Amino acid sequence: MIHIYDKKGFTRLFSHDGDSFRGLDISHAELSEANMIQMDLRGANLSHADLSSADLRMANLSGANLSYTNLVGADLDGANIDGCDMTGAILEAPTAAADEQGNVAISIDAIGKRSR
Numbered sequence: 001m002i003h004i005y006d007k008k009g010f011t012r013l014f015s016h017d018g019d020s021f022r023g024l025d026i027s028h029a030e031l032s033e034a035n036m037i038q039m040d041l042r043g044a045n046l047s048h049a050d051l052s053s054a055d056l057r058m059a060n061l062s063g064a065n066l067s068y069t070n071l072v073g074a075d076l077d078g079a080n081i082d083g084c085d086m087t088g089a090i091l092e093a094p095t096a097a098a099d100e101q102g103n104v105a106i107s108i109d110a111i112g113k114r115s116r
Contacts, residue, residue, distance in 0.1 A: 007035045007055055027065075047085075 002021065004014040013034050016024060023043040034054040043063045051066075053073040060080045067087040 004031060004034050004036060004039075006033050009035065032070075 002016050002019065003012050004021075005012055013031050014026065014029055018024070020040060021044055022040050024041075025045040026049060027045045027047045029046070029049045031054055032050045032052045034051065036051075036054055036056045036059050038058045038060075039056075040060050041064050042060050044061070045065045046069050047065045047067045048069065050070045051074050052070045054071075055075050056079050057075050058078040059076075061084055062080045062082045063084065064081075065085045066081075066089050067085045068089065069086075070090045072090055072093050
């Protein structure tokens with residue numbers, strides 16, 4: 001059994017009854033402020049997860065699905081993001097008022113252009 005804890009190391013945010021997070025479906029998980037330093041997350045599905053302010057330094061995220069993931073304030077210093085799907089990933093806090101549908105998040109689309 002392996003776990004993901006918050007940065008302080010007191011609160012367990014996620015547990016897996018295996019020996020690796022590699023290729024695991026962790027979509028929609030609430031992992032805000034998670035300590036994920038040097039984790040092997042190759043091929044993991046983290047789509048729609050909340051990774052805001054998570055510490056992902058030196059994590060191996062190659063081939064991971066980070067589509068529509070909240071990465072606002074996440075530390076990706078030294079992380080391997082080769083081949084990641086980052087379609088619609090939220091990389092910065094909203095800077096504009098909400099539109100008529102309530103959309104305020106700024107995201108990066110599949111070809112890297114900014115969109116609102």
